[in-house]
Structure formats: C-alpha cells, structure tokens
Amino acid sequence: xxxxxxxxxxxxxxxxxxxxxxxxxxxxxxxxxxxxxxxxxxxxxxxxxxxxxxxxxxxxxxxxxxxxxxxxxxxxxxxxxxxxxxxxxxxxxxxxxxxxxxxxxxxxxxxxxxxxxxxxxxxxxxxxxxxxxxxxxxxxxxxxxxxxxxxxxxxxxxxxxxxxxxxxxxxxxxxxxxxxxxxxxxxxxxxxxxxxxxxxxxxxxxxxxxxxxxxxxxxxxxx
Numbered sequence: 039x040x041x042x043x044x045x046x047x048x049x050x051x052x053x054x055x056x057x058x059x060x061x062x063x064x065x066x067x068x069x070x071x072x073x074x075x076x077x078x079x080x081x082x083x084x085x086x087x088x089x090x091x092x093x094x095x096x097x098x099x100x101x102x103x104x105x106x107x108x109x110x111x112x113x114x115x116x117x118x119x120x121x122x123x124x125x126x127x128x129x130x131x132x133x134x135x136x137x138x139x140x141x142x143x144x145x146x147x148x149x150x151x152x153x154x155x156x157x158x159x160x161x162x163x164x165x166x167x168x169x170x171x172x173x174x175x176x177x178x179x180x181x182x183x184x185x186x187x188x189x190x191x192x193x194x195x196x197x198x199x200x201x202x203x204x205x206x207x208x209x210x211x212x213x214x215x216x217x218x219x220x221x222x223x224x225x226x227x228x229x230x231x232x233x234x235x236x237x238x239x240x241x242x243x244x245x246x247x248x249x250x251x252x253x254x255x256x257x258x259x260x261x
Contacts, residue, residue, distance in 0.1 A: 048244035049118065052237045056111040056199075059233035063107055065226035071218065078226060079104040081213075088216040091157065096212035098165035099205055105142050107230055109135050110202050110237075113176070116183075117195040117241045125183050128191075132180035139173035192245040196238050203234030 063078035070076065076084055082101045085092060092100070099106070113135050116128035143166040150162040175194070183191035207228065214223050 048240045048247065049115075051240035052114050052117065052199075052244060053111070055233040055237035055240065056114045059230035059237070060107050060111055062226050062229035062233070063104065065229075066224060067227040068217070068221045068223050071220045078230070081227070084213065084217060084221070087218045087221055088213075089218060090216045092161075092216055093212040094161050094164050095205070096209040097161045098168055099209040100213060101146070101162075101165055102142055102169065103206075103230075105138070106202065109138060110199065110234060113195060114199060114237055114241065117192055118244045119183070120188060125186070125188070129180045129184040132176055132183065132191075136173040136176040136180065139169050139176065143167075143169035143173070192241075196241050196245065199234050199238035199241060203231045203238060206231030206234060 065078060066075045067078045067081055068076050068084060070087060081103055085097065085100060112131060116131050119125050119128040146162050146166045146169065150159050176198075179191050179194040182194075210223060210227050210231065214227075217223070
C-alpha cells in the first residue's frame with residue numbers, strides 16, 4: 039500500500055512538471071523591438087529576428103515547440119502502466135502521439151514554399167525527417183508496451199522526457215546566441231527544459247517503484 043501511494047505521488051509529480059512546461063508556453067519569452075510580445079507557444083516567430091543563421095537543431099525545435107511540449111505531457115502520463123487494459127490504453131496513446139508527429143512532419147513539408155530561402159527549406163526538410171524518426175521510435179515503443187515490454191517502454195518515456203529537456207535548453211541557448219540583442223529571452227523560456235528534466239526524474243523513480251512492487255507481488259509466500 040505504501041509503495042502504491044508513493045507511486046501515485048511520483049506519477050502526479052511527472053504530470054505536474056509536464057503541465058507546468060506547457061503552462062510556461064503561455065508566458066512571454068521575449069519582446070520584439072516594436073513592443074510586440076512573443077509568447078512561448080509562438081516562439082517560432084522569433085526566427086525572423088535573428089542576426090545570423092539559426093542552428094538547424096534549434097530551428098527544428100523552435101518551429102515545433104508548441105506541438106512537442108503538449109505531446110510530451112500526453113506521453114509522460116503513460117509511463118509505469120501495467121494492467122491489461124492500462125497497457126493497451128497507454129499503447130494507444132503512444133500510437134496517437136506517433137500519428138500527430140507524422141502529421142506535423144507532413145505539415146512542415148507542405149508549408150515549405152518553393153520560393154523559400156534554400157537554407158530554410160533545407161532546415162524544414164531536416165525538421166520533418168527528425169519528426170518522422172521520433173514518430174517511428176514512439177510507434178515501436180507503443181508496440182513494445184502492448185506486447186508487455188514494460189521495461190523497454192518505460193525507458194523510452196524517460197529518455198524522451200530527458201531528451202526533450204536537454205533539447206529545449208540547448209535550443210534556447212542557440213536561439214539566444216543569434217537573437218536580436220534587443221530581444222533577450224525571459225526566464226520563462228528556460229522553464230520547460232527544466233520541467234521536462236524533473237519530470238524524467240519523477241518518472242524514473244515511478245518506474246523503479248512499479249518494478250519493485252511487481253517483483254514483490256510475484257515472490258512466493260514463505261512456507
């Protein structure tokens with residue numbers, strides 16, 4: 039009972055940190071010289087205010103931040119599921135996440151103008167390729183979960199959360215390095231990355247507790 043209660047606390051912690059990451063997107067991250075505030079969920083518009091070329095990785099992440107931060111929240115709550123129904127629900131959610139990633143990729147390619155700058159078109163294709171790769175990995179993890187590959191799926195979610203946290207912090211650093219000096223990033227711009235890393239930590243503890251409880255439940259009773 040104590041282990042189950044602790045698992046509930048860590049699960050709530052994972053959801054809370056991911057929800058805070060989404061909420062941070064509603065805050066102002068920077069302000070254009072003309073006074074127009076750019077919120078986190080609209081941070082892709084900051085690409086038009088750089089003094090030099092934005093790194094392809096940062097370009098891809100900034101372009102799709104709004105979708106990625108929400109998908110991270112949805113995927114995070116599926117970690118640690120074990121029951122027959124729960125694993126199929128969790129797997130279905132992961133499949134849905136993979137499908138949305140594919141749609142984002144297709145939309146990225148469709149929105150690329152044939153008259154766009156060659157470097158930007160190249161960045162868009164790279165972003166689409168990264169989204170497809172992430173979708174394939176998510177789909178494989180979903181299949182593993184449905185086939186009782188709990189440990190593999192849990193590790194995927196932890197890596198996904200930690201990876202998103204690191205990617206966010208790196209992307210914001212790269213963006214800040216080339217952003218108009220008159221447009222400094224606010225502290226809110228860094229919050230989602232920190233929240234995702236904390237969520238990864240909570241998920242790791244949650245998964246460890248779930249595994250321990252499962253092992254205890256399968257141990258034979260003393261004679």
